[in-house]
Amino acid sequence: MKLSLAVTGLLVLLVSASCHAITLKLDPEIDLLVLDGRKISGSLLKGADSLELERGQHQFLFRVEKPCADATHFQSVPMIVTFNASANSVAIRLPSLGNRRERTIFDKALNFQLIDEHGNEIVSIRDHLPQGSDGDLEKAMINYNRNAQAASVARFAMQSASLPAAQMDLDFAWQDASDLPSLQRWFQRFDAATRQRFISWMKTLRTS
Structure with a gap:
């Protein structure tokens, strides 16, 4: 007691x-892999439709997974997005991924949007996780942030x-x-x- x-x-x-804080809304098709330099446990996200984040700079590593109409399963390449949070909520708006061409463009162009609670786009920097980094994703993000890449954040490379x-x-x-x-x-x-x-x-x- x-x-x-x-x-x-x-x-x-x-x-x-x-x-x-701000609310990060989680689309069921989005697999959040690393948040601010730390690997996200699937057990912590299970059943959750949102997470609370502190205001300020954040960095996500995520990928999209969804079943397709042609009975295949689409898994995107790991994508990085860095942004400064000042809105009440943040969500990732995905483009249409209904056919193979749209999915190929998505993998290459990273044509998703980060939006606030009013549907306005939030300024962000996007990048791909370098090829060959599919093993230890947390370590891969530490290395990414250390190497001053397009969407890197130096302080997240210092995470334990x-x-x-x-x-x-x-x-x-x-x-x-x-x-x-x-x-x-x-x-x-x-x-x-x-x-x-x-x-x-x-x-x-x-x-x-």
């Missing part, structure tokens, strides 16, 4: 801190490596507690930095 009350209090603080999957599972195990049924939905809405602060607080509570 004490843990539940403490976590609820921490969530109130997180919600208050996120009042000035993500926690191993087993450690992440341990850190998030409290989400499945029977007395905290709604925390996972809230937790998914926060940006990576806020999640890390919350995890640190939880560790402090468990050891106190």
Whole structure:
């Protein structure tokens, strides 16, 4: 019970801190791979239709995956987009990908749009992830940002490596507690930095 009350209090603080955040809306066809230099865990995004981000500069690595009318499955090349967030919400608007020609153009031209809550386009810089970088995507993005590429952000090259999957599972195990049924939905809405602060607080509570 004490843990539940403490976590609820921490969530109130997180919600208050996120009042000035922006919402990244997640299209189900978009696979978000790396956010601000850190690999995104699929388990954290599962079932979420948005994430909360701090205002300021952000960088996504993503790709599009969708079934096609000709019974094939389209997977785009990994795409990078860098932008400064000042709107209330941000979404990636995809072009028509109904036929092979449109999908080929999309892979080459990166003709998607970043839009705000009013449908206005947000200025962004776009690029492809260099070929041969499909292994460790987080490491690939660190190298990309170190090499001063078109959409690189130097400070994201300084990010430390993500926690191993087993450690992440341990850190998030409290989400499945029977007395905290709604925390996972809230937790998914926060940006990576806020999640890390919350995890640190939880560790402090468990050891106190």
